[in-house]
Amino acid sequence: MGRMKIGRMKKAGKSYGNESISSLKGADRVRKRPGVIFGSDGLEGCEHAVFEIVSNSIDEAREGYGSVINVTRYSDGSFEVEDFGRGCPVDYNPAEERYNWELVFCELYAGGKYDNEAGESYEYSLGLNGLGSCATQYASEYMDVTVWRDGFQYRLHFEKGENVGGLQKEPTTRKKTGSLIRWKPDREVFTDIDVPPEYFTDMLRRQAVVNAGVSFVFRSQVNGKFETTEFRYENGIVDYVKELAGETAFTQPYFCQTERRGRDREDKPEYKVKLSAAFCFSNSINCIEYYHNSSWLEHGGAPEKAARSGFVSAVDALLRQGGKYQKNESKITFGDIQDCLILITNCFSTQTSYENQTKKAITNKFIQEAMTDFFRSQLEVYFIENPAEADKVAEQVLINKRSRETAEKARLNVKKKLSGGLDIANRVEKFVDCRTRDVNRRELYVVEGDSALGACKLSRDAEFQGIMPVRGKILNCLKADYGKIFKSEIITDLIKVLGCGVEVPGKHGKELSSFDLGSLRWNKIIICTDADVDGFQIRTLILTMLFRLAPALIREGYVYIAESPLFEITAKDRTYFAYTDREKTDILQKLGNAKYTVSRSKGLGENEPEMMWMTTMNPESRRLIKVMPAGTEATARYFDLLLGDNLAGRKEHIAENGYKYLELADIS
Structure with a gap:
C-alpha cells in the first residue's frame, strides 16, 4: 500500500485544524442546543422546562415535606412554582467548597438525587437526572429564586443564564420552609413560549393522581384576574379509576402493590422497585395510563410490554381453566382485553433508564420482568377471590374477541370484493372494457340499463371507451350505512371497475382498502343517462x-x-339536436319557412348507433359537463336537501323551484 499523507484540510479560505475544535460551555450548552436537553426547541421543550421545576417540588412532597404545590401562569408569559418543602439548599457547601446554589442552578448533572445513601437524597426521584433547575434557569430570560430554610430567607436573581448580585441572605420570622421560583422562558432559546393553560391542568391533574393526598393548585392570570383550579386525589389512582369508570364498570376497582429488588444485567447494581396498580373492567370505557416516578409514560415502554404479557397470560389461563374457549378457537389478544379495561399503574424505582430526557418511556429490563410477574400473579389472585367478577371479565373479553374476528373477516371480504382484479375469472358482469392500457386516454361510460349498454357498445370507439351498465335502481348512499352500501353488487362492481378504492373516514376507513387516486383506471368517468325524470x-x-x-x-x-x-329537429336531409328549449327556438328561427319536424329525443337504448356516436360519444361533437363541487359544505348541503332526511326542506325547495322543471315532468 502507498503511504498515507496526513495534513490539514482547507475550505473556503479557512483552515480547519486543532485550534478549530471548540465546545459549548456554561449556559450555552442549553441556550444553543435546547433540543438536546428538553427534546425540542419549540413549545414542547418549553413545557418540559416547566415540568422540571414542578418535579423538584413533587419530590419534596412525596418525601413527606409539604402537601400543597402552587403553580401560577402569569399573563406576561412568566411562571411560578411554590412548595412548602424543606427549601432548596443554597448556602455554602464545605464538602464541595462551593455554594449549593451554584451546583443547583448553574451546573448540569449536579444535585441531591444521585446518592441514595445521603441523608437528604430522594429514594424515588422524578427529577433524577440533575438537569431540571439548572437547565430551566439557563433557558430563561430571567429567574428569581426565594428559599426559606434554617431560619433564613435566601434570594437569587438570574438573567439569561448568568447570576446577578450573588446570594442575598437575611433572617426571617416565617416558620414555614419551602421554595418559590418565578421565571420567564427566553424567546432566544425557544421558538414558542406561550404554554397554554390546558397543559398545566392536564399535567397537574396527572400529578395529583399519582401523588395521593398532595394538593396541586393552579392559578392562571387572565385580564389581571386569577382563575384557580385545584387537583387532589386522596386515595390516588384508586379514586382516579373510580372517576374514569363512573357508572359503566361491571367490576369494582381493584388495587394491588408490591416491592421488588433486582438488576437489569448481572454486572449491573441491584435496585429497588415499588409497583402499584389499580384497575377495573367497563362495558363502554377503556383507558390505560402508565406512570413511573410520577412521570406519565406517554409511550409506555417496559410497563406497556409487561401489561400486554401479564394480562394476556392471566386472562387466557382464566378462559382455558373455565372451558370458555370453543373448540379450536384462537387465543385472545391484548386488544380484546384493552377494549374493556381501565388500568392505571403508579411505579417507582431507585434507578430508571429513560428512552430520552423527556421521560416518555422507560426501558429497564428488570422493571418489565417484575411488572409482568406482578400482573400475572395479582390477576390470578383477583380472579380466584372474585369468581363472579372473573366470569364477567371472561364473558366480555370473549365478546370483544369474537366481534373483532367477525369485523376482521368482513373487512377482508369487503377488501377482496373491492380490490379484485379485472381478469377473466373475476370479470364484472356486463362490464365492457376498452383496448388501450393508457390511463390518460381511457374513458368509462356509466350507463343506465342493458338497452343503453347495447346502444353505447355499438356506438363507442372500442379503443379507449369502456362501458359499465347500472342495473336496476342504485342505493341512496347518503342515507344508507356502510354495511348496507357494501352489500350492493351494483356499487361494489362499479368500485372494482374504477380501481381506486374508497375514501371512508373513521373506523370504517381502516377496515376497507385505502383510497389511491393513482390506481384509478380511467381519465374520465362519464355518467350517461336518459334526459327524463328517471x-x-x-x-x-x-x-x-x-x-x-x-x-x-x-x-x-x-x-x-x-x-x-x-329534441330532434329534422329538416330535409339534415337532423339538428337541441339540448334546451332555448336551443330549439334558435334552430327553428334559423330554419325559417323550411319544412321541419320536431320530436322528443328517444331514450339512449332507442338511438341509432350513428346518432349515439355523434351526440354522446364522439369527443369532437359530444357535450360533456364536468362535475365540479362549488364547495364541500355547499355540495353536502344540497345532497342532503335532495336525498337526505330533511323532508320539510325538500318540500319547501320543490314549492319554490319546482315550476322551473314542469316541462320535464311526466304528467298527463
Whole structure:
C-alpha cells in the first residue's frame, strides 16, 4: 500500500485544524442546543422546562415535606412554582467548597438525587437526572429564586443564564420552609413560549393522581384576574379509576402493590422497585395510563410490554381453566382485553433508564420482568377471590374477541370484493372494457340499463371507451350505512371497475382498502343517462355514491355528465339536436319557412348507433359537463336537501323551484 499523507484540510479560505475544535460551555450548552436537553426547541421543550421545576417540588412532597404545590401562569408569559418543602439548599457547601446554589442552578448533572445513601437524597426521584433547575434557569430570560430554610430567607436573581448580585441572605420570622421560583422562558432559546393553560391542568391533574393526598393548585392570570383550579386525589389512582369508570364498570376497582429488588444485567447494581396498580373492567370505557416516578409514560415502554404479557397470560389461563374457549378457537389478544379495561399503574424505582430526557418511556429490563410477574400473579389472585367478577371479565373479553374476528373477516371480504382484479375469472358482469392500457386516454361510460349498454357498445370507439351498465335502481348512499352500501353488487362492481378504492373516514376507513387516486383506471368517468325524470334520478344517485365513497374523483375533475339532447329537429336531409328549449327556438328561427319536424329525443337504448356516436360519444361533437363541487359544505348541503332526511326542506325547495322543471315532468 502507498503511504498515507496526513495534513490539514482547507475550505473556503479557512483552515480547519486543532485550534478549530471548540465546545459549548456554561449556559450555552442549553441556550444553543435546547433540543438536546428538553427534546425540542419549540413549545414542547418549553413545557418540559416547566415540568422540571414542578418535579423538584413533587419530590419534596412525596418525601413527606409539604402537601400543597402552587403553580401560577402569569399573563406576561412568566411562571411560578411554590412548595412548602424543606427549601432548596443554597448556602455554602464545605464538602464541595462551593455554594449549593451554584451546583443547583448553574451546573448540569449536579444535585441531591444521585446518592441514595445521603441523608437528604430522594429514594424515588422524578427529577433524577440533575438537569431540571439548572437547565430551566439557563433557558430563561430571567429567574428569581426565594428559599426559606434554617431560619433564613435566601434570594437569587438570574438573567439569561448568568447570576446577578450573588446570594442575598437575611433572617426571617416565617416558620414555614419551602421554595418559590418565578421565571420567564427566553424567546432566544425557544421558538414558542406561550404554554397554554390546558397543559398545566392536564399535567397537574396527572400529578395529583399519582401523588395521593398532595394538593396541586393552579392559578392562571387572565385580564389581571386569577382563575384557580385545584387537583387532589386522596386515595390516588384508586379514586382516579373510580372517576374514569363512573357508572359503566361491571367490576369494582381493584388495587394491588408490591416491592421488588433486582438488576437489569448481572454486572449491573441491584435496585429497588415499588409497583402499584389499580384497575377495573367497563362495558363502554377503556383507558390505560402508565406512570413511573410520577412521570406519565406517554409511550409506555417496559410497563406497556409487561401489561400486554401479564394480562394476556392471566386472562387466557382464566378462559382455558373455565372451558370458555370453543373448540379450536384462537387465543385472545391484548386488544380484546384493552377494549374493556381501565388500568392505571403508579411505579417507582431507585434507578430508571429513560428512552430520552423527556421521560416518555422507560426501558429497564428488570422493571418489565417484575411488572409482568406482578400482573400475572395479582390477576390470578383477583380472579380466584372474585369468581363472579372473573366470569364477567371472561364473558366480555370473549365478546370483544369474537366481534373483532367477525369485523376482521368482513373487512377482508369487503377488501377482496373491492380490490379484485379485472381478469377473466373475476370479470364484472356486463362490464365492457376498452383496448388501450393508457390511463390518460381511457374513458368509462356509466350507463343506465342493458338497452343503453347495447346502444353505447355499438356506438363507442372500442379503443379507449369502456362501458359499465347500472342495473336496476342504485342505493341512496347518503342515507344508507356502510354495511348496507357494501352489500350492493351494483356499487361494489362499479368500485372494482374504477380501481381506486374508497375514501371512508373513521373506523370504517381502516377496515376497507385505502383510497389511491393513482390506481384509478380511467381519465374520465362519464355518467350517461336518459334526459327524463328517471334518468335524472339515476344520475343523482350515482353522483351521490361518488360523493360519499370517492369524493376526490369529483374534487379532482374526473367525473362528467354526458348531456343528452331533448329534441330532434329534422329538416330535409339534415337532423339538428337541441339540448334546451332555448336551443330549439334558435334552430327553428334559423330554419325559417323550411319544412321541419320536431320530436322528443328517444331514450339512449332507442338511438341509432350513428346518432349515439355523434351526440354522446364522439369527443369532437359530444357535450360533456364536468362535475365540479362549488364547495364541500355547499355540495353536502344540497345532497342532503335532495336525498337526505330533511323532508320539510325538500318540500319547501320543490314549492319554490319546482315550476322551473314542469316541462320535464311526466304528467298527463
